[in-house]
Amino acid sequence: MLTDKVNLAEKLTKFDEYWAPRTVATLNGQDIMVVKVRGEFVWHKHDDTDDFFLVLQGRLTIHLRDRDVVLGPGEMFVVPRGVEHKPVADEETHLVIIEPTGTPNTGDAATAVPRRVI
Amino acid sequence: MLTDKVNLAEKLTKFDEYWAPRTVATLNGQDIMVVKVRGEFVWHKHDDTDDFFLVLQGRLTIHLRDRDVVLGPGEMFVVPRGVEHKPVADEETHLVIIEPTGTPNTGDAATAVPRRVI
Numbered sequence: 001m002l003t004d005k006v007n008l009a010e011k012l013t014k015f016d017e018y019w020a021p022r023t024v025a026t027l028n029g030q031d032i033m034v035v036k037v038r039g040e041f042v043w044h045k046h047d048d049t050d051d052f053f054l055v056l057q058g059r060l061t062i063h064l065r066d067r068d069v070v071l072g073p074g075e076m077f078v079v080p081r082g083v084e085h086k087p088v089a090d091e092e093t094h095l096v097i098i099e100p101t102g103t104p105n106t107g108d109a110a111t112a113v114p115r116r117v118i
Numbered sequence: 119m120l121t122d123k124v125n126l127a128e129k130l131t132k133f134d135e136y137w138a139p140r141t142v143a144t145l146n147g148q149d150i151m152v153v154k155v156r157g158e159f160v161w162h163k164h165d166d167t168d169d170f171f172l173v174l175q176g177r178l179t180i181h182l183r184d185r186d187v188v189l190g191p192g193e194m195f196v197v198p199r200g201v202e203h204k205p206v207a208d209e210e211t212h213l214v215i216i217e218p219t220g221t222p223n224t225g226d227a228a229t230a231v232p233r234r235v236i
Contacts, residue, residue, distance in 0.1 A: 005187050005195045025196045027168050027216065030146075032194070050145050054214075056192070069123050074174070076150070077123045078143045096172075098145065098216075 008034055008056060012094050014118055021097060021105060022118040031101045031115070037093050043086040044107035049100050051079040058093025062086070126152055126174060130212050132236055139215060139223060140236040149219045149233070155211050161204040162225035167218050169197040176211025180204070 006024045011034050015022060019041060021033035037060065053060060054076040062069040062077060063086040069077050079085045099105075104112030124142045129152050133140060137159060139151035155178065171178060172194040180187040180195060181204040187195050197203045217223075222230030 003196070005189055005193050007193050009192050025170075025194065027170050027196050028148075028199075028218070032170070032196070052143075052145050052150070071123055074127050075123050075125050076143065078121070078145050078150070081146075100146070 020113050033097050035095050037089045041087045045084045052098040053077050054096040056094040060093050061088045138231050151215045153213050155207045159205045163202045170216040172214040174212040178211050179206045
C-alpha cells in the first residue's frame with residue numbers, strides 16, 4: 001500500500017510515554033517504529049529476530065553481558081538474535097527500531113506492550 | 119555476530135561515489151546501507167521487496183508514476199514492492215536504505231552495482 005512520507009521528529013511529537021513504540025511504516029513484514037525511552041528497560045532477548053536501534057536524539061546505552069554499546073545521534077547497532085541486552089537511557093532518548101511485526105518488545109508476549117500505529 | 123556500533127556520518131566519509139551503496143550492518147537477512155546520491159537514477163521496481171529510504175542529509179525526490187515524494191533530513195518513505203520509482207537528487211544527498219541482501223539496486227542483476235561492505 002502506498003502511504004505518505006514519514007517525518008520521524010513529527011511522529012515523535014504525537015506521544016509522550018516511554019518504552020511504548022509506535023509503528024510509522026512497514027517494510028517486508030517488519031514494523032519501522034519510533035520510540036521514546038528514559039530509564040532502564042529489562043534484560044531480554046529475541047530468539048527469532050535481530051534487533052535494530054538507531055538513535056535520533058539523546059543517548060542510549062545497550063548493556064550486553066560482556067560489554068556496553070553507547071549510541072548517540074546518528075549511531076546505530078544491531079543486537080543479533082538470541083543475545084541478551086538491556087537498553088538504558090539516562091536522559092529522554094528518541095530511537096528508530098525495526099522488528100518483525102508482532103515481536104514482543106520485552107521478548108515475552110505476556111509482558112509486551114501492544115502494537116500501536118501512528 | 120556481534121559487531122561494533124555504526125556511526126552513519128563516519129561511514130559516509132569513507133567513499134565518494136554516487137549510487138553505490140555500502141552495507142554497514144545486516145538485519146535478518148537484509149543489508150542496512152548508506153549511500154550518497156546526486157542526479158537521476160533509473161526508473162525501476164523490485165518485485166520481491168519493499169524499498170526503504172531515510173534521508174540523513176540533502177533532499178531526495180522519489181518520482182512515482184502518479185506523484186512525487188520529496189524527503190528532507192529525518193524523513194523516510196517505503197516504496198512497496200512492485201511499484202515503479204525513480205529517485206532523483208538535485209544536490210548531494212545521504213541516505214540509509216534497507217533491502218534484502220542480494221537485491222539488485224536497479225531491480226536488474228545485469229545492471230546492479232556489486233555489494234560492498236564497510
